[in-house]
Amino acid sequence: MNDVLITGLGVISHLGSGLDAFWQGLSAAQSAPSRVPDPDARMDLPLMYAVPEADLPRGPERYGDLVLGRGSRLAVEAAAQAVADAGLGDVPPHRVAVVIGTGMGDSGLHEEWRTAGRPGPGPWSPVFSVASAVGSWFGAEGANSSVSNACAASGFGLSLAADLIRSGEADVVVAGGAEAYSRVALACFNRLGAIDPERCRPFDRHRKGTLFGEGAGMMVLESAAHARARHAPRSYAKLAGIGWSCDAHHATAPEPTGVQITRAMRQALAEAGAGREEVGCVVPHGTGTELNDTVESQVLNTVLDTGPDRVPLYSLKALLGHTGGAAAALATVAAAQILYRRTVPPNVVTGEQDPECKVFLPTAALPLAGRFALVNAYAFGGNNVSLVLQEAGV
Structure with a gap:
């Protein structure tokens, strides 16, 4: 069975964009949620851990006829970081797969269209197009899969990515998860009464629930044999x-x-x-x-x-x-x-x-x-x- 190595990492989150910003944020151990700047978020506690405005990727806005929402743009940005970090060169496209876990996909895009109207005529854009967006960006011709079983989605997605490598179906898998601001997600937590009015406080005696956050974490997974053959610059784990x-x-x-x-x-x-x-x-x-x-x-x-x-x-x-x-x-x-x-x-x-x-x-x-x-x-x-x-x- 092929060993599965993580040779590239990319991340964008409440802490900012890039691996250095992520680690610096982890080391500082300080953050706070903010109120979402959405006049249509009519709910008791519209709080979340948002990606800073300065770090939000401005594009790509579409691939061909596919319009990309915030979730897809976060995923493409984090995937680009991970691929650059891995130092990937030319890999036969049919040996590259993509697996993305996301609970909401690009639902925020559809929420905008429902509220403000679609900006113009054009083909329908599905909500769960995140893996297709990343696959189109990288030219991956192997399996392109979105996994969407709620809050464990990217964990199952990474599992499936490992199986693709272990079974010999792919040499490289760009895998991870992406989630962006969505009124549906916030409303879900609000209706369940599972929102903390202060911040997310796991294991705290006075916790009152969770708080939604957004971001993307992406990895390049490779078989150990493929990483050795191309002299990968590093393996994280x-x-x-x-x-x-x-x-x-x-x-x-x-x-x-x-x-x-x-x-x-x-x-x-x-x-x-x-x-x-x-x-x-x-x-x-x-x-x-x-x-x-x-x-x-x-x-x-x-x-x-x-x-x-x-x-x-x-x-x-x-x-x-x-x-x-x-x-x-x-x-x-x-x-x-x-x-x-x-x-x-x-x-x-x-x-x-x-x-x-x-x-x-x-x-x-x-x-x-x-x-x-x-x-x-x-x-x-x-x-x-x-x-x-x-x-x-x-």
Whole structure:
């Protein structure tokens, strides 16, 4: 079976655009949501972690007849960064695939047209065209797939990308996730009563819900053989283990015993050959919703013995908000950087940690103590995925 390496990274988020801005933002551990500048966002708490205006890509606006919305433009920008970072040269187009996870696609574009009217006549543009946009930009003639199972979308997408490489269907996959501002997404969280009125506060005793964020995290995945043959300039990490499960407990609420997320974590760790003492960091799903944080904390203690000073968690959503279908991809970019730099960044300080969430959230940077990092992503309908990354030199 081909090893799957991450050889390029690209990212755009609330912290800005580019890998350096992302790591600097993680290291600073400070951010705050803002009110969305949309007069049609008529809801109680129209707050989100937005990409700064100066960092929003202005294009491309279309490919051929396909009009691109904000989600596609974020994805193309992050993909361009990842491809440049990987130093990719000429790859036969039929050996390149694209897999993008997104919960909302370009729905924001359709919302604009519904409110203000379409700017002119032209062909219909589908909502879920993000993978096609990235594939068109790169000239990828392999599989171009959008995965859209809510907040775990890009985790499942990265899993599918790895399968394309392991099965020999592709040598290179441009993969990740993208999510942009959408009234539908904000309205969904508002109607569920799952919006925190202050900020996203995972594992905080006084958390009231999550807050939506936007951004894109993209990776170049390659077979180890292909990376060696082209003398890739670097490899950030190996995607070494994948675990899927579905509890189908409730349309929106997590299964309270954590049986199925336990299964996904253990499956990913077993596939990677990672003993619990070798896991140096966890990037949890950690949404800031009451039950999700409690259940995930309990399962992490069971699977990894993550008690108060054991395995550090890096709570990314406390900094970026809940980026929906892009969340797992952005978490994987963070985990790959943690492994590559051998450093766990400081967490955003919690007001008071929930005593039911017995996990280690260091507020100062720590040297990474293990060879593996675990990333978790969960979604509506009980779609659960865990990914294990391994330091690339092993």
